[in-house]
Amino acid sequence: MQLAKKEKIKRTVRETYGKIARSEAKGCVPGPDTSCCSTPDFEPGKVSSFLGYSAEDLGSVPEGANLGLGCGNPVAIASLREGEVVVDLGSGGGFDCFLAAGQVGDTGRVIGVDMTPDMISKARSNAGKAGTGNVEFRLGEIEHLPVADNTADIVISNCVINLSPDKEIVYREAFRVLKPGGRLSISDIVTTKTLPEEIQEDLALVSACVGGAATIDDTEKALKDAGFVDIRISDKSIDKEAVSDLTNAGFAQTLDYVISATIEAVKPE
Numbered sequence: 632m633q634l635a636k637k638e639k640i641k642r643t644v645r646e647t648y649g650k651i652a653r654s655e656a657k658g659c660v661p662g663p664d665t666s667c668c669s670t671p672d673f674e675p676g677k678v679s680s681f682l683g684y685s686a687e688d689l690g691s692v693p694e695g696a697n698l699g700l701g702c703g704n705p706v707a708i709a710s711l712r713e714g715e716v717v718v719d720l721g722s723g724g725g726f727d728c729f730l731a732a733g734q735v736g737d738t739g740r741v742i743g744v745d746m747t748p749d750m751i752s753k754a755r756s757n758a759g760k761a762g763t764g765n766v767e768f769r770l771g772e773i774e775h776l777p778v779a780d781n782t783a784d785i786v787i788s789n790c791v792i793n794l795s796p797d798k799e800i801v802y803r804e805a806f807r808v809l810k811p812g813g814r815l816s817i818s819d820i821v822t823t824k825t826l827p828e829e830i831q832e833d834l835a836l837v838s839a840c841v842g843g844a845a846t847i848d849d850t851e852k853a854l855k856d857a858g859f860v861d862i863r864i865s866d867k868s869i870d871k872e873a874v875s876d877l878t879n880a881g882f883a884q885t886l887d888y889v890i891s892a893t894i895e896a897v898k899p900e
Contacts, residue, residue: 643837644837649750652750688704691733692726692757702820703789710814713736714736716735717740719742720776722754726789727789728766729757740765741766742768742782742783784810787817790818793819798845802853803856812898815894816895819892858899859898860898861895863896864894866890
């Protein structure tokens with residue numbers, strides 16, 4: 632992919648999620664100029680429940696942290712332990728970071744990384760409201776993580792890596808920041824077959840977490856090339872009828888190609 636095209640994708644994604652962060656509404660920002668994947672009556676709590684978050688999860692985070700932008704629940708599969716260090720790729724309003732912070736406790740630490748300044752501001756504001764002392768949010772791209780080598784016990788991410796035009800680099804960065812024996816625990820959109828060119832070229836669908844999704848085979852190869860072992864990519868089996876009810880027609884047309892997957896892997900000792 633040409634550098635100019637990659638930069639255009641990043642700029643579009645940053646602008647889209649900046650609008651979401653600045654909006655009083657939750658979830659995607661409705662309107663003809665946005666890449667909204669949701670309907671105008673979108674409810675983040677309803678979507679998050681559909682994705683596997685409990686009522687306790689939803690009630691334990693500061694108001695405004697759950698923007699309803701995920702495609703799974705990476706914290707639920709992460710098996711977090713007291714005292715661990717967690718890095719969240721594309722942390723948004725901080726929803727998964729706050730959930731992880733509760734599990735790793737005061738002796739643990741959570742670092743959220745997002746490339747959108749408005750999202751970082753929103754997440755830091757949410758942390759201030761909650762008085763959460765073991766969470767920090769850093770501005771940066773997931774292709775160039777502002778995190779030192781061998782920092783994290785686990786790297787999580789929720790429906791973000793598909794947005795990157797350089798997924799191979801993202802996985803190499805995740806590998807770099809993990810400690811030996813560290814784990815990868817990701818929820819993301821992947822494809823069962825190559826997307827039609829018109830979907831790949833639609834920047835609205837790219838920003839809606841679909842147009843840039845990689846195939847399962849390409850994802851597994853990228854993880855292996857980065858150095859990961861014990862790779863597991865599991866289909867969460869999207870309820871297409873339910874998703875169609877929550878999304879607009881532009882997103883629904885892609886459901887024959889995409890699945891919501893859990894992606895797990897380990898950095899060797």
